[in-house]
Amino acid sequence: MHEITIAMQVLAQVEALVEREHLVRIEELEIVCGAMRQVVPEALETAYAVVSAGTVAEGARVVVREEPLRARCRACGCEFSPGIDDFRCASCGQADVEFLAGDDIVLKTVVAEREEAAKDGIRS
Amino acid sequence: MKIRVVESVLKADAAVATANRSRFDAAGVLAVNLMSAPGSGKTTLLQKTVAALGPERCAVLVGDLQTTRDAERLGAAGSAVTQINTGRGCHLSPVQVAAGLDTLSLAGVEYLFIENVGNMVCPAAHDLGEHRRAVLLSVPEGDDKVAKYPTLFQPADVILLTKVDLLGIVDFERSRVIDDLSRINTRAPLIECAPKTGAGMDRWLAWLAGERGAL
Numbered sequence: 001m002h003e004i005t006i007a008m009q010v011l012a013q014v015e016a017l018v019e020r021e022h023l024v025r026i027e028e029l030e031i032v033c034g035a036m037r038q039v040v041p042e043a044l045e046t047a048y049a050v051v052s053a054g055t056v057a058e059g060a061r062v063v064v065r066e067e068p069l070r071a072r073c074r075a076c077g078c079e080f081s082p083g084i085d086d087f088r089c090a091s092c093g094q095a096d097v098e099f100l101a102g103d104d105i106v107l108k109t110v111v112a113e114r115e116e117a118a119k120d121g122i123r124s
Numbered sequence: 125m126k127i128r129v130v131e132s133v134l135k136a137d138a139a140v141a142t143a144n145r146s147r148f149d150a151a152g153v154l155a156v157n158l159m160s161a162p163g164s165g166k167t168t169l170l171q172k173t174v175a176a177l178g179p180e181r182c183a184v185l186v187g188d189l190q191t192t193r194d195a196e197r198l199g200a201a202g203s204a205v206t207q208i209n210t211g212r213g214c215h216l217s218p219v220q221v222a223a224g225l226d227t228l229s230l231a232g233v234e235y236l237f238i239e240n241v242g243n244m245v246c247p248a249a250h251d252l253g254e255h256r257r258a259v260l261l262s263v264p265e266g267d268d269k270v271a272k273y274p275t276l277f278q279p280a281d282v283i284l285l286t287k288v289d290l291l292g293i294v295d296f297e298r299s300r301v302i303d304d305l306s307r308i309n310t311r312a313p314l315i316e317c318a319p320k321t322g323a324g325m326d327r328w329l330a331w332l333a334g335e336r337g338a339l
Contacts (some may be wrong), residue, residue, distance in 0.1 A: 002215060002246040009133045021127060032132070037249050038275055074311065085274050088309045096311035097278075105133040111126050 003039060006105060007047035013107050014057040021114065025059040028111035034067045034102040042057050069102035137250065140218040144225065144253025151230035155238065155337040157252055159276060160260035161269070162242025165319060167194045169260065170237055172319040173200050176329055179203040180232060186239040187216040187223040187268040191277040194239065198331045203230050215246040218253055219296055234336060244269070248276040256281040263287045270304035277305070280312045282331055
């Protein structure tokens with residue numbers, strides 16, 4: 001359910017980018033979701049379609065990629081790649097971690113058409 | 125053209141959460157975010173906690189989709205309470221917490237409890253600016269919740285097993301919870317309690333005092 005909130009935050013970022021870069025059409029968004037964030041890709045795609053309807057960012061293809069977990073054990077400092085259902089340190093066996101990857105949601109790339117290109121009828 | 129952005133989608137919320145945390149720090153308040161399934165006993169725990177600590181030392185922000193029933197229960201205990209109705213929202217956001225804080229005076233308050241919307245998935249993904257996360261699991265829910273919802277239990281600073289007065293009445297294997305926590309979270313203490321009878325409340329109150337002292 002929290003995909004709607006995430007989609008609204010993505011839209012705010014895209015709208016700021018549209019303003020800054022003078023974009024007229026957004027074709028594709030690449031969003032990287034950390035495994036800890038429990039994002040359902042299809043739900044985020046649908047949520048984005050709903051919240052972006054009627055905006056300049058409408059109609060973009062949303063590509064969601066999941067980023068696996070990478071963690072550091074707080075007990076012994078060992079770095080390892082836990083599963084979502086098992087955070088035990090490979091070295092000392094404690095399940096007490098801080099995340100190095102897989103705990104954020106990042107808008108990575110945007111494929112878009114710029115104002116001048118639209119005028120010339122050229123897709124850059 | 126392809127524009128490389130590489131910007132956290134969560135950064136606007138993270139900034140508000142950081143501002144909330146600064147408000148708590150400035151007021152000398154320990155902020156605790158309570159999360160669990162609906163019906164695990166968050167409100168009852170808080171009623172008893174506020175009564176034990178003294179209502180003037182506590183303030184509560186309580187999130188629900190609808191109604192002010194929890195705020196009415198907590199208000200009767202004498203603490204400053206603000207109900208946040210999230211409508212269709214399945215979790216509290218840092219912006220809602222900031223707005224709720226505007227309605228509360230933190231003067232003289234030592235503990236701020238944020239009772240999140242009853243939900244075992246979405247609240248875990250949102251930092252509200254709290255200092256500590258408390259996750260509740262009640263005996264009647266079943267002993268398999270830790271394994272089923274690892275992203276809720278993994279970042280918990282304390283885990284409360286509530287309604288332990290029902291052990292032996294409903295099927296529940298304590299050892300299963302402890303075994304699952306050995307894979308998910310070995311940092312958080314597990315406090316077994318029954319706020320209705322008062323069992324285990326001393327450990328919870330001692331944990332709160334210790335965490336406030338550590339700020």
